[in-house]
Amino acid sequence: MERGNTFLLLERFLAGAVDAGATVERVAAYALHVEQCEARMRCWYSTPGVCIHKDDVSDVLDRLSVADVLVLSSPVHVGGMTGGMVRLMERVMPLLSPYFEVGEDGRTRHVLSPHSEKRMVVLVSTCGYYEEEAFEPIVCQAKDLGRSLGRRFAGALLRPHGLALRFMQARGYDVDDVLQAAENAGRELVRDGAMKESTLAAVRRPLMSRDEFVDMMNSAFDRRLGCQPGHTPGCG
Numbered sequence: 551m552e553r554g555n556t557f558l559l560l561e562r563f564l565a566g567a568v569d570a571g572a573t574v575e576r577v578a579a580y581a582l583h584v585e586q587c588e589a590r591m592r593c594w595y596s597t598p599g600v601c602i603h604k605d606d607v608s609d610v611l612d613r614l615s616v617a618d619v620l621v622l623s624s625p626v627h628v629g630g631m632t633g634g635m636v637r638l639m640e641r642v643m644p645l646l647s648p649y650f651e652v653g654e655d656g657r658t659r660h661v662l663s664p665h666s667e668k669r670m671v672v673l674v675s676t677c678g679y680y681e682e683e684a685f686e687p688i689v690c691q692a693k694d695l696g697r698s699l700g701r702r703f704a705g706a707l708l709r710p711h712g713l714a715l716r717f718m719q720a721r722g723y724d725v726d727d728v729l730q731a732a733e734n735a736g737r738e739l740v741r742d743g744a745m746k747e748s749t750l751a752a753v754r755r756p757l758m759s760r761d762e763f764v765d766m767m768n769s770a771f772d773r774r775l776g777c778q779p780g781h782t783p784g785c786g
């Protein structure tokens with residue numbers, strides 16, 4: 551995770567939040583023992599609020615329940631969140647009641663267990679494709695999870711063509727304004743309870759044109775793979 555593109559953004563966002571007075575706790579989904587939700591709903595019908603699995607998740611749910619802000623940090627994998635993040639988030643069912651209610655937005659949702667309160671969700675994500683549209687499913691996923699948990703979606707730090715960020719950094723290009731904007735977003739959220747749209751736009755600003763991106767990445771792949779037409783699909 552520490553070597554990842556998403557981590558770059560996340561750490562600067564958290565640095566800004568800490569600078570503004572927040573206390574931060576990190577939970578690495580991939581490093582936890584998380585059993586698969588079997589959808590038998592024992593946490594609703596047999597032992598309300600308690601999952602049958604005894605693994606690392608109940609501690610995460612305790613911490614999530616008291617957090618003012620839930621920061622979901624995930625690269626885009628197959629359009630959405632990573633499998634590890636989805637596996638962890640499927641396990642929030644014990645926080646919800648089976649009963650439905652109609653929210654202020656006129657949409658149905660499950661009633662929250664008493665220990666969950668209205669707080670915020672933020673998404674931090676990077677993707678491989680050049681276009682911002684690649685984030686549409688993951689943003690929907692984060693918003694929907696926020697609704698289910700009774701949390702306001704406060705916004706998303708999105709870095710399209712995220713592959714280019716470290717690549718450019720390693721070659722001495724000045725991309726610090728992007729990371730500075732991520733830090734500013736963390737500071738704004740804690741200080742003002744909201745992130746400015748201009749700050750979020752600065753995080754996702756194009757790093758180069760689409761054609762430059764394609765050329766840059768393909769040249770890098772050529773150097774790494776040693777282009778042998780007929781061997782690696784797409785090369786040459």
Ligand SMILES: Cc1cc2nc3c(=O)[nH]c(=O)nc-3n(C[C@H](O)[C@H](O)[C@H](O)COP(=O)(O)O)c2cc1C
Nearest residue numbers: 554555556625626627628629676677678679684712
């Ligand atoms: C299994 C897998 C699936 C991916 N799926 C997508 C995708 O659907 N859309 C996309 O734009 N990028 C996709 N990517 C690219 C990553 O989102 C991108 O490289 C990201 O910046 C990686 O972040 P990380 O370094 O924090 O892991 C995928 C990468 C992997 C490994």
